[in-house]
Amino acid sequence: MGEPLPEDICAEVAAFAPDFQATLLFAPVLANREGAPTYRLRPYLRPPAGKQKTAIEWSRQLRAQHPGKKLVGLFWDCDQRHYPEFGSVMRCWAARRSIPLELIDQLVLDPAVANQVQFVNLHHPLLEATVGVPAGDVVRYSSRVFHFDDTAACIGQLDAVVSVDSGVANLAAFMGTPLCVAANTSGDWRWGSEGRSMSWIEGVTVLQQETEGDWAPVVRDIAAWLTHAPPG
Numbered sequence: 001m002g003e004p005l006p007e008d009i010c011a012e013v014a015a016f017a018p019d020f021q022a023t024l025l026f027a028p029v030l031a032n033r034e035g036a037p038t039y040r041l042r043p044y045l046r047p048p049a050g051k052q053k054t055a056i057e058w059s060r061q062l063r064a065q066h067p068g069k070k071l072v073g074l075f076w077d078c079d080q081r082h083y084p085e086f087g088s089v090m091r092c093w094a095a096r097r098s099i100p101l102e103l104i105d106q107l108v109l110d111p112a113v114a115n116q117v118q119f120v121n122l123h124h125p126l127l128e129a130t131v132g133v134p135a136g137d138v139v140r141y142s143s144r145v146f147h148f149d150d151t152a153a154c155i156g157q158l159d160a161v162v163s164v165d166s167g168v169a170n171l172a173a174f175m176g177t178p179l180c181v182a183a184n185t186s187g188d189w190r191w192g193s194e195g196r197s198m199s200w201i202e203g204v205t206v207l208q209q210e211t212e213g214d215w216a217p218v219v220r221d222i223a224a225w226l227t228h229a230p231p232g
Contacts, residue, residue: 041201043176047153058142059157066118072226073155073172074138075122075163076104077131096184096212097165101132103219108136112227120158122151122168162222165191173201180225182218183208 005013047055062071078094080086086094108119114136121140123131141154152171155161161172162180165188172179183191183206191198191206198204207221 051153055153073161
């Protein structure tokens with residue numbers, strides 16, 4: 001990060017003579033340009049066909065068990081905060097982006113929410129020892145989650161995703177799954193800094209902290225989003 005490119009690659013770039021340069025994050029935006037410029041990101045990620053087929057069968061069975069309920073993915077903890085080897089800066093940033101488990105319990109156990117939503121834990125099964133497990137009826141995508149494309153296959157069958165600022169939130173946004181992202185007071189720039197919608201990604205609701213460390217109002221807003229503004 002931040003280091004100059006090797007000389008041989010610099011030579012190739014110079015020979016190619018690009019008209020402009022963009023980071024990988026913006027590659028989908030450029031790829032989606034058809035004639036007139038557009039600043040709206042179109043969904044472009046899909047899970048592998050085989051894993052998608054498995055996820056379809058999983059969701060069919062889950063919906064049969066919980067008729068009438070929305071399937072909503074839940075991701076609340078940036079696990080880097082639990083590992084000293086990541087350094088104080090990364091751990092602090094991860095901690096600021098994470099919602100305490102006790103507030104997640106309040107969301108899951110809220111009668112109005114529980115009546116309409118079946119939550120799906122989007123954390124990797126191996127992280128349960130560090131991030132914990134919510135109270136109440138929160139299922140996971142069985143034992144099939146080994147890689148990120150397994151998570152993508154699961155997300156592809158959900159009605160919505162509720163997530164803190166994380167790779168899971170970005171994955172849901174790039175797949176076009178309705179997303180409610182909980183951002184801290186200085187959340188990542190891509191989620192914007194004003195309002196609850198984003199000008200460059202559709203289907204994303206941003207709920208931002210007003211006071212550093214105070215997630216309670218955000219969790220209440222998530223509950224309202226799930227019950228009064230049905231995803232999808």
